[in-house]
Amino acid sequence: xxxxxxxxxARLSPExxxxxxxxxxxxxxxxxxxxxxxxxxxxxxxxxxxTDLSWSLQIAxxxxxxxxxxxxxxxxxxxxxxxxxxxxxxxxLDDPFWETCLDLYRRWSEGG
Numbered sequence: 709x710x711x712x713x714x715x716x717x718a719r720l721s722p723e724x725x726x727x728x729x730x731x732x733x734x735x736x737x738x739x740x741x742x743x744x745x746x747x748x749x750x751x752x753x754x755x756x757x758x759t760d761l762s763w764s765l766q767i768a769x770x771x772x773x774x775x776x777x778x779x780x781x782x783x784x785x786x787x788x789x790x791x792x793x794x795x796x797x798x799x800x801l802d803d804p805f806w807e808t809c810l811d812l813y814r815r816w817s818e819g820g
Contacts, residue, residue: 716750717743718766720817728816735812740767744775745809748785754800755788 732742748756758773776798779785784805788797
């Protein structure tokens with residue numbers, strides 16, 4: 709979605725990641741929301757699932773799933789009913805929300 713290089717949330721220093729997670733809690737009311745949103749926004753094909761995201765983000769599956777469900781309820785994702793995967797897949801919907809999350813993440817990870 710963005711041409712700017714990003715450091716995946718799981719690859720940030722623990723201190724910086726915790727600072728970003730605290731800001732996520734302040735703005736979204738949840739520590740995990742921005743991590744999950746950034747991972748979804750960075751997905752090349754826009755198709756994600758809780759299991760794969762939990763592994764890449766190093767966040768418990770049930771916590772990632774809760775974020776995917778919330779993002780679906782907010783209208784930023786939709787369930788992918790057509791996939792043959794055993795994992796419940798979600799499709800990223802086109803919305804400025806994703807770029808906003810990437811912008812916040814970029815600013816906060818650069819110390820802004």
